[in-house]
């Protein structure tokens with residue numbers, strides 16, 4: 001009895017202490033491309049704190065983890081779009097964070113259900129959302145006064161890798177720099193990020209170096225590493241030529257020994273169709289990670305179609321009009337492709 005009572009007192013005391021000591025700043029950002037890594041870097045430069053770098057399957061797991069962090073004071077969520085499958089749980093986690101008085105800022109540019117924005121704003125989550133500019137450019141624009149000059153270069157590179165350097169803010173930033181210099185820097189960054197997806201420490205290191213205003217060429221071995229990646233991509237071209245299949249409206253291929261997102265542009269391009277689909281099995285999960293790309297002639301919004309279709313098949317997905325992704329249960333992949341082929345006519 002006595003011990004139990006003591007324990008309770010201790011717990012209560014501990015809670016009181018932690019309540020007044022909320023001082024942690026965390027940025028959860030997308031780890032798979034230059035926009036996510038660069039957003040995390042600029043948040044770090046402006047506010048300090050730590051980055052948690054995640055992919056789409058890991059997104060909710062990270063949020064469920066931080067909501068339990070009793071020291072969390074301020075949370076930024078960058079470049080992580082929501083889908084029909086994840087948005088309700090996301091709102092629920094946001095309301096729990098807000099009950100604990102955690103300040104939350106959600107910065108993104110993927111297609112979003114307007115009801116979700118309304119719900120988030122009701123909770124006083126700060127929403128910075130523009131489908132016309134990449135996330136890093138929006139971070140730069142919002143927190144310019146807390147950032148140094150070099151931050152505009154980090155944002156420029158992110159805009160290039162997200163195909164958004166022609167947008168109002170993105171194009172102004174690109175004008176500051178020599179186009180070729182920015183292109184090669186953005187491209188080398190991208191190859192280093194894509195090639196280090198299984199090395200979280202390296203991705204963290206990139207965030208720190210970019211926050212520290214390093215150019216990609218000042219980070220050791222980045223250009224050499226990019227060369228190795230380029231060589232691998234040229235081998236993928238040969239494999240796609242052999243293994244790609246076509247339907248009326250799309251080309252598709254199962255990828256076995258590289259990332260689906262690295263191959264998908266080749267699948268679209270070499271198939272001669274306006275939509276390409278590449279999918280790769282995630283062995284331990286029983287699911288396929290699917291990448292979808294549309295050409296300039298593709299007139300439908302692939303992100304919206306894929307969001308609905310993947311959700312109806314027990315998976316999830318979404319993204320932009322011409323570039324999106326999905327997670328699809330293994331037995332449903334054929335259905336996903338045939339249905340997508342019908343819906344994009």
Ligand SMILES: [Mn+2]
Pocket residue numbers: 035036079109134135162
């Ligand atoms: Mn992005």
